[in-house]
Amino acid sequence: MGLLLKPERLKRYKDVATLLIKYGRSDLVSQAGLEGSVLPEEIDTAKASASAEELATDLEELGPTFIKLGQLLSTRADLLPAPYLDALSRLQDQIEPFPYEEVERIVSSELGVRISKAFIDFDPTPYAAASLAQVHRAYLRDGRAVVVKVQRPDIREEIVEDLEALTEIAQFLDSHTELGRRYEFENMLVDLRKSLLRELDFTSEANNLIVFNQNLREFESIVIPEAIEDFTTSRVLTMEYISGKKITALSPLRLLEIDSASLADELFRAYLKQILIDGVFHADPHPGNVFLTDDDKIALLDLGMVGRVTRAFQDKTLRLLLAISSGYGEEAAEAAIKVGEPKEGFDETMFVRRVSDLVAENTDANLNRLNAGMITLQIERISADCWFRLPPEFTVIAKALMNLDRVVLTLDPAFDPNVVIRERAAEILERNIIRSVAPSNLLTSVVEIKEFAERFPMRVNKILDAVGNNELRFRVDTIDEKVLLEGLQKIANRITLGLVVAALIVGAAMLMRVETSFRIFGYPGLAMIFFLLAAAAGLLLVISILFYDKQADD
Numbered sequence: 001m002g003l004l005l006k007p008e009r010l011k012r013y014k015d016v017a018t019l020l021i022k023y024g025r026s027d028l029v030s031q032a033g034l035e036g037s038v039l040p041e042e043i044d045t046a047k048a049s050a051s052a053e054e055l056a057t058d059l060e061e062l063g064p065t066f067i068k069l070g071q072l073l074s075t076r077a078d079l080l081p082a083p084y085l086d087a088l089s090r091l092q093d094q095i096e097p098f099p100y101e102e103v104e105r106i107v108s109s110e111l112g113v114r115i116s117k118a119f120i121d122f123d124p125t126p127y128a129a130a131s132l133a134q135v136h137r138a139y140l141r142d143g144r145a146v147v148v149k150v151q152r153p154d155i156r157e158e159i160v161e162d163l164e165a166l167t168e169i170a171q172f173l174d175s176h177t178e179l180g181r182r183y184e185f186e187n188m189l190v191d192l193r194k195s196l197l198r199e200l201d202f203t204s205e206a207n208n209l210i211v212f213n214q215n216l217r218e219f220e221s222i223v224i225p226e227a228i229e230d231f232t233t234s235r236v237l238t239m240e241y242i243s244g245k246k247i248t249a250l251s252p253l254r255l256l257e258i259d260s261a262s263l264a265d266e267l268f269r270a271y272l273k274q275i276l277i278d279g280v281f282h283a284d285p286h287p288g289n290v291f292l293t294d295d296d297k298i299a300l301l302d303l304g305m306v307g308r309v310t311r312a313f314q315d316k317t318l319r320l321l322l323a324i325s326s327g328y329g330e331e332a333a334e335a336a337i338k339v340g341e342p343k344e345g346f347d348e349t350m351f352v353r354r355v356s357d358l359v360a361e362n363t364d365a366n367l368n369r370l371n372a373g374m375i376t377l378q379i380e381r382i383s384a385d386c387w388f389r390l391p392p393e394f395t396v397i398a399k400a401l402m403n404l405d406r407v408v409l410t411l412d413p414a415f416d417p418n419v420v421i422r423e424r425a426a427e428i429l430e431r432n433i434i435r436s437v438a439p440s441n442l443l444t445s446v447v448e449i450k451e452f453a454e455r456f457p458m459r460v461n462k463i464l465d466a467v468g469n470n471e472l473r474f475r476v477d478t479i480d481e482k483v484l485l486e487g488l489q490k491i492a493n494r495i496t497l498g499l500v501v502a503a504l505i506v507g508a509a510m511l512m513r514v515e516t517s518f519r520i521f522g523y524p525g526l527a528m529i530f531f532l533l534a535a536a537a538g539l540l541l542v543i544s545i546l547f548y549d550k551q552a553d554d
Helices: 007-024 027-031 045-062 064-073 082-089 100-111 155-176 178-183 185-199 202-215 252-257 260-278 311-326 329-339 348-365 372-385 392-411 417-436 439-468 481-511 525-553
Strands: 119-122 133-140 145-151 236-240 244-246 280-282 290-293 298-300 306-308
Touching: 007 045, 007 155, 045 064, 045 082, 064 082, 064 155, 064 185, 100 145, 100 236, 119 145, 155 178, 155 185, 178 185, 185 202, 202 236, 202 260, 202 280, 260 280, 260 298, 260 311, 260 392, 260 417, 280 392, 306 392, 311 329, 311 372, 311 417, 329 348, 329 372, 348 372, 372 392, 372 417, 392 417, 481 525
Parallel strands: none
Antiparallel strands: 119 133, 133 145, 145 236, 244 290, 280 306, 290 298
């Protein structure tokens, strides 16, 4: 399949081509292991870091789609080396705000009333401005302090157009390059499309706020902003304003004033519950989205990006995390294999050995704590090298755990998440078992049993009628012993005949040296008889093979 260029997308094609040429010729390719195996000591760390920062800057200049692409790539430890992962994970989408007149127009159009009617006060200066939206502080008519998130004008159309151009290029790379076949860039863009379009629907984020408020209500120190549904649409999100500071902006003195160890423990337990019990989790807990409130609680912000996992996936993830936290490399590899699916050429032995070595090396180097998120991302890199596909959820969980690790370490440098994983495993299993027998789940089972019970008598009657009418038939595909024996007999006969022919030829050759008066055509007579018998037997064998076997096949 060739690359069909559309004139209206030529600028984006040029932008992407420029990036590919610039970084395809840089140390990025070799450091990522795309041109062969590269040992860690061969990598120039300073040069790699500079190149990675330059790539991050280039992506920021290309706009929101490429910023989000960079953030997605920051989760792909299977594709990029560590300096690039670090640089892309810190991508900032802070850009110039759009005019307040546009804010007024969008809010009024979406809410159906003028801003002055909906709010008693609306700050025209943005509280924050990002690539997809900007945020303004405001006060509702009832006096509640809120923030209003307003989507940038025409951003959806721009993103869709960019995604189409990127998808065409990804399809071309997947079809024509070994790199594309291994890393499946089109699938990566499918994940990016889902994520971006979901983030552009602010009603989805409002629903997330409602769900997380319900799911995390047992954690007294965790706060989620309340969505104001009456003032929320697909392009405008109004939510409770929470006053506080980023975790990373706290001074050492402020950390001493709070029970930071308890906060770190509760925050980590809350995430384990989200991932392993609720099945829906905050997928982007980087330090900028985790605040310490004025009343010393942890606030989780920006719930536009959430991950979702099935119950079966939760069980497999728990097994993987337990294996990693306990330092059991082979069990971690087996758990990862159950999560994903092999591609053609998958080397299971190599995969198990490399994952085992990875866990063992990190266990030896970090006797007190392992970063399960980082190890999980490294497992993804190993999986790509061994031609094994891990699902997108795997990457999202790994990235969330890695970011979470940075947050809890800021709160409590002595915190060991692996201890919490091992301590909470039994509780998580117990809660999942209890949930499986909850009335809502039992109702589904009851409906299935009811359908089975309704159909069972009718099916039994059909079987009994068939038995009574001597119409019941069983089809069993087995080997016909008679045919098998006949075939073996034919083979034995031909082998015997072949041996007789060989013996006649050898005997005739030996008799050719015997002097005798009995001759045929000038040759010893007995030898000629043996030759003629051998020729006749050989001819019969050839005729049998060529004609009778062919008739049997027909």
